Amino acid sequence: MSVQEMNLQELLDCFHEVAHDPGKQMKKYLDEGKKVVLVAPVYTPEEVIHSMGMVPMGAWGGDIQLNEAKKYFPAFICSIMQSIVELGTKGVYDGASAIVIPSLCDSLKVLGQNWKYAVKDIPFIPMTYPQNRKPAFGRTFTKAGYERVAADLEKATGIKFEEDKLPASIDVYNAHNAAMRAVSEKLASHPEITNQQRSDIFKSATFMLKEEHTELVNALLAALDKAGASAKKTIRIMTSGILADAPDLLTILDENNMQIVADDVAAESRQYRTDTPDGDKAPLERLADKFAETDNCSVLYDVEKKRVDKIVEDAKKADAKGVLVLLTKFCDPEEFDYPLIKRACSAADLPCVLIEIDRQMVNYEQARTAIETFKDLLA
Secondary structure, three states, rough: OOOHHHOOOHHHHHHHHHHHHHHHHHHHHHHHOOOOHHHHHHHHOHHHHHHHOOEEEEEOOOOOOOHHHHHOOOOOOOOHHHHHHHHHHHOOOOOEEEEEOOOHHHHHHHHHHHHHHHHHOOOOOOOOOOOOOOOOHHHHHHHHHHHHHHHHHHHHOOOOOOOOHHHHHHHHHHHHHHHHEEEEEEEHHOOOOOOHHHHHHHHHHHOOHHHHHHHHHHHHHHHHHOOOOOOOOEEEEEEEEEOOHHHHHHHHHHHHOOEEEEEEEOOOHHHHOOOOOOOOOOOHHHHHHHHHHOOOOOOOOOOOOOOHHHHHHHHHHHHOOEEEEEEEOHHHHHHHHHHHHHHHHHOOOEEEEEEEEOOOOOOOOOHHHHHHHHHHOOO
């Protein structure tokens, strides 16, 4: 059956299968003879990998008991980083040709160094970004970083990077960005789609070739138009954080009739906001311009903290009645931003609540209590 022939439920099932069994998706690509390169969060230059004919596949860790990772990390570090190494030591990523890890926070820097010792069979490739990304010298630094990644990929895989192939990959990623922005907006008017199903759409994008995922998303948009909007009434909320994919947490939101209608989540909408600009510049320079123009994220230097105002602006635009901040435990950049977010939401008369989450959480009852209280506040 072609993607265009799938009905709404079949498309949602497809997203769910990929999101919850990325190992199967990785095996599919390897069986097709493709090379897979792991990409850690966030803003890894996937277009460079894609242009070399390889599959960029997200490595955001998973909900897993930490054992081996404790040999390399202190307890007080982001569980996303710890679980990435844990999965690596368990062989979950076996078959990957390399892993590219950016250096946008202290924990990511530590992840790269520990990976070299914990998972020796999968080469570590650093992507070093400048904090001052907007000036000309910052763009030059970013471009040099992309060139180093390309050279390291050539060494790890034996595949040559050809810059003249990069524009086609840039077009693929820009098209996917547009599709993801469109589906996020469309889902806001379809409360019959659960929060878990919404999460599956975003999460599955991490594990698929972007052109394949774009095809599925465009088919979903058509299926939603055909189905028509539901009359179901929900409590509309916006989420913010690094991750928002915990099934138990999403189930609690669904049980309380709360619908995510917009997000400021690093693993979701944040990475689809900015396209690579058109123009006559060399492709790598255009890609560096994309990073320079990327804003409103806790891991990107911004002395004015414009992200805070954007959260309020996006929440009001989506007619969200409140903001749910999902704070990844021990994530310093997010922790620093939260007081400013809380203050801005209060000034805008927009209720805001914080829930601390962790890759190792097995009980969300405290979160349930906070969400039920939040619901009463919004109702």
